Amino acid sequence: QLQLQESGPGLVKPSETLSLTCTVSDGSISGSAYYWGWIRQPPGKGLEWIGSVYYRGNTLYNPSLKSRVTISVDTFNNQFSLRLSSVTAADTAVFYCARLWFRELSWSYFHSWGQGILVTVSS
């Protein structure tokens, strides 16, 4: 059973860069049928897709966050990472990593999710 685990600091200062890593176990990150993504959920609010990466490094980003987001993949360590720059209190959220199955982008779904990690932006 594939498992995803988020890791990183739980507290980030305003204007700094949030960095998280998702470690994939019991499965390879190099599968051709999958994108790997980050989704966030502010406290008490809904889900927001942040961006996704393919094992070859191709990326897709939410247009509303694109200028601040970088997602990268490390196939050697079976991990992928998120960097979100210039954070403010509005970026406080639970961040989830997920595996996204796709046949084509219009025929896709978030198949497996990590447990999530709360990141608070505060001085």
Added chain:
Amino acid sequence: QSVLTQPPSASGTPGQRVTISCSGSSSNIGSSAVSWYQQLPGTAPKLLMYSNNQRPSGVPDRFSGSKSGTSASLAISGLQSEDEADYYCATWDDSLNGWVFGGGTKLTVL
């Protein structure tokens, strides 16, 4: 403001049938498959329905999905107390070149 529109809340009594709607446009639901996610309190979302109407292994057949035009629906029959959760729809959006979620529907079992 989410790209996909869901009612913020829904409710029903045990045994009832409840339907949750998800409304979009031609650039998302109208041209892509819809998936649904169940988020129990304090937990990560879980895939509940994919490709409009396909249930992953382990999801009871009380749950069903459908899509017509630019709208999709999730139906839960024989409502149970453990179905009390938040439900989200999602799909690919050609205009945004990314995935979009509905705002979520909080289901209460009375």
